[in-house]
Amino acid sequence: MALKTIKPLLRLAFCMFAAFTATSCGDSESFTVEGTIEGNPTLNLRYIYYSNNALQQGITAARDGKFTFKGSSQTPAIIEITDNDYRLIGRIYVANGDRIECRLDRNNPNNIAAEGNDVGERWSRFLRDNAETLSGPAANAAIEKYIADSPDDIVSTLLLVTSYNSAGNASRVDSLLETIATEARPSTLTDGYNYLLQRLVAAEATSEVRPIVYFNAVDSLETYNPSRSKYSLIAVRTSRFKASDTITPQLKKLASKYKPRRLKIVDFSTETDTTVWKNEVRSDSASWSRGILIASVATPGIDRLGIPALPYFIVVDSTGAQHYRGQSVKTAIDNIERLLGK
Numbered sequence: 001m002a003l004k005t006i007k008p009l010l011r012l013a014f015c016m017f018a019a020f021t022a023t024s025c026g027d028s029e030s031f032t033v034e035g036t037i038e039g040n041p042t043l044n045l046r047y048i049y050y051s052n053n054a055l056q057q058g059i060t061a062a063r064d065g066k067f068t069f070k071g072s073s074q075t076p077a078i079i080e081i082t083d084n085d086y087r088l089i090g091r092i093y094v095a096n097g098d099r100i101e102c103r104l105d106r107n108n109p110n111n112i113a114a115e116g117n118d119v120g121e122r123w124s125r126f127l128r129d130n131a132e133t134l135s136g137p138a139a140n141a142a143i144e145k146y147i148a149d150s151p152d153d154i155v156s157t158l159l160l161v162t163s164y165n166s167a168g169n170a171s172r173v174d175s176l177l178e179t180i181a182t183e184a185r186p187s188t189l190t191d192g193y194n195y196l197l198q199r200l201v202a203a204e205a206t207s208e209v210r211p212i213v214y215f216n217a218v219d220s221l222e223t224y225n226p227s228r229s230k231y232s233l234i235a236v237r238t239s240r241f242k243a244s245d246t247i248t249p250q251l252k253k254l255a256s257k258y259k260p261r262r263l264k265i266v267d268f269s270t271e272t273d274t275t276v277w278k279n280e281v282r283s284d285s286a287s288w289s290r291g292i293l294i295a296s297v298a299t300p301g302i303d304r305l306g307i308p309a310l311p312y313f314i315v316v317d318s319t320g321a322q323h324y325r326g327q328s329v330k331t332a333i334d335n336i337e338r339l340l341g342k
Helices: 008-017 118-129 139-149 154-163 170-179 187-201 247-257 274-283 329-340
Strands: 031-037 043-051 054-062 066-071 077-083 088-094 099-104 113-115 212-215 221-224 231-237 263-269 289-292 312-317 322-326
Touching (some): 054 066, 212 289, 312 329, 322 329
Parallel strands (some): 231 263, 263 289
Antiparallel strands (some): 031 066, 043 077, 099 113, 212 221, 312 322
16 A cells, blocks of 8 residues: 555544534435445455444445445544455545445555545545655645644544554644644544543653553463563554565564563554454464454553554563664664663
8 A cells, every 4th residue: 555554543543433523414314335446356345434322334345346335324424444454445524314426546545536525525635636745754744734724624633533643743643633623623533532642642651561461362361561571572563464564574583582581572463353363373383472452552451551553562671661662673673682682
C-alpha cells in the first residue's frame, strides 16, 4: 500500500467511537454502499463501523471490482473497508438514508472518490487531491493547514482522527482538536479520541512497566514480569504472518543470541482472528513468548503503556524502567545490544 503505516491509535479510536452525534438523513432504517475497485479484482472485503452502541462488521465480495453492502446507523459513521487480511482500502462517511457510490484503490486508500452526502464527498475529494502528500512525511502539515483554514468543518475532525500520524505527537493532536469548533467535533467521536490521547500524554505511559497478564496460543494465562530478566523487549504489532514480515526474522536472530534470563522477548499480536493466530504460532519455530491482545492496545495491562502506533517496541530493564520506546525494531535491538553487549 502507498499509505505505508495505518495509524493504529487512530484506528482504535475509530473502532470504538466512530458514530457521530448528528441528525440522520431521512427516515430510512438503512444505508447502501455500492463501489468499484480499480483494476477490477475479485476478492473478499471486510467492513467495520461503530453504531447503535456496538461494533458492526460484515464481509462482502467484490466480483470483477464491483461490490455492494447494506448497514444501519442512526447517526453518521465512518466505515472502514479492508481486504480479507485487514489491509485498509478506504474509508467512507455514511448514515441511514444514504446511498453511497465510491471508487477505491487497493494501492492507496487516499485515492478514493465517494458520492452520496456532502461531508463524505468533500472528505474524499481532499483525500484524493492530496493522495500523494498524505502518503508521505508531509501528511501532518497538510492536515494541520486544512484544520487551520476550516476549523468549523467536520472534515477537519475526520482527517485528524483517521489520517494524522499521532506517533510522538499526542500533545500536538490534543491542541489541534481543541482548535476545531465544538459543533464540528461530535462528542461521541472526540470523547473516545480524547481518552486515548490522554493515555499517551500521561506520565504512566513512560513510567515503570508492571507485570502483564495475557493469553497464549493454547488459551492459558501467562504473566510477563520484567523482574525475571535483566532486560526485556516488548513487541506489539499487527498481523505478523505475511510474506512481507521483516520483524520476525530479526526477533529470531535476537532470541538466539541471549538466554531468557538476560533477555526476555514478549511478542504481542493484535490479530483479530484468534484461530488464524493460534494456528500460525503453533506451527512456527519461534522460541520467545507470544500473546494475543483481544482489545488491541486497549487490552488491560497493555493499555497503560500508551502505545501510539503499530508496530511498537519497548526495551525494559528488570526494575521496569523503559530504555527505548518507538516503532523501529532495529533501534530497539541496537539498544539491547548496547545494554547487554553484542
